[in-house]
Amino acid sequence: MISPVRVYVDLMSQPARAAYIFCKAAGIPHQIIPVRIVNGDTRTEEYTKMNAFQRVPVLQDGDFALTESVAIFRYLARTRDISDHWYPKDIKLQARVDEYLEWQHVNTRLFCAMFFQHKWLRPMMFKRPVNEKSVKTFQEGMENCLHEIEHIWLNDGKNKFICGDNITIADLLACCELEQPGSFILLKIVLYITHVKYFFLKVWPDMMCLQNIQSLVSTETEFGAPLENIMKMHIK
Numbered sequence: 001m002i003s004p005v006r007v008y009v010d011l012m013s014q015p016a017r018a019a020y021i022f023c024k025a026a027g028i029p030h031q032i033i034p035v036r037i038v039n040g041d042t043r044t045e046e047y048t049k050m051n052a053f054q055r056v057p058v059l060q061d062g063d064f065a066l067t068e069s070v071a072i073f074r075y076l077a078r079t080r081d082i083s084d085h086w087y088p089k090d091i092k093l094q095a096r097v098d099e100y101l102e103w104q105h106v107n108t109r110l111f112c113a114m115f116f117q118h119k120w121l122r123p124m125m126f127k128r129p130v131n132e133k134s135v136k137t138f139q140e141g142m143e144n145c146l147h148e149i150e151h152i153w154l155n156d157g158k159n160k161f162i163c164g165d166n167i168t169i170a171d172l173l174a175c176c177e178l179e180q181p182g183s184f185i186l187l188k189i190v191l192y193i194t195h196v197k198y199f200f201l202k203v204w205p206d207m208m209c210l211q212n213i214q215s216l217v218s219t220e221t222e223f224g225a226p227l228e229n230i231m232k233m234h235i236k
């Protein structure tokens with residue numbers, strides 16, 4: 001029997017959340033090791049031996065440690081017995097998933113994360129005023145990216161999921177990245193962002209399967225507060 005993999009995650013991290021949800025949703029035997037970036041858990045000598053970049057997530061399979069969420073997804077899909085739809089073996093279907101996995105690094109990942117960081121996380125952590133110029137740049141990039149997800153990847157609603165009719169690891173990564181700035185809207189704190197609002201009001205509810213998967217995170221208590229609660233604690 002294959003032993004459970006160990007997955008080091010901080011639920012504040014989008015790729016770590018995606019790795020965590022994937023293990024749960026795909027039924028991969030796993031053990032979650034909670035890590036708190038803010039407490040310096042990723043900077044210890046022991047952690048740095050697993051991940052020289054000192055980031056989450058990390059996968060530990062026996063004595064093999066692997067970093068980078070996309071590499072982790074592919075490794076698990078190739079070594080574990082999971083439903084084919086997550087990362088299809090069919091070369092063309094798999095290439096379609098890879099197409100999004102390549103695209104997202106400098107689109108969904110970059111702009112949603114940077115918008116969230118510049119609008120909220122960095123000013124809160126470093127007690128500095130918001131740099132409105134950076135926020136504007138990342139917000140524009142994020143809105144453009146959401147527009148492309150809506151019109152190109154989801155083909156104006158004709159595709160049920162990012163890569164077609166079935167849920168794949170592309171959807172997990174996309175949802176976790178989009179959830180980060182989206183949580184502003186859930187909290188009704190900030191802004192009116194047309195495309196994020198569109199996504200959450202129109203597209204997201206259609207992705208019922210994804211919503212069920214999301215609830216794995218929001219009902220989870222083993223890590224303490226999920227993202228929204230963590231944010232609420234920090235917002236005056």
Ligand SMILES: N[C@@H](CCC(=O)N[C@@H](CS)C(=O)NCC(=O)O)C(=O)O
Nearest residue numbers: 013014015037055056057068069070
């Ligand atoms: N490309 C990496 C990104 C990992 C990453 O940026 N993780 C962040 C959290 S979202 C992190 O661990 N940051 C720790 C730090 O900056 O000290 C992946 O997909 O796994």
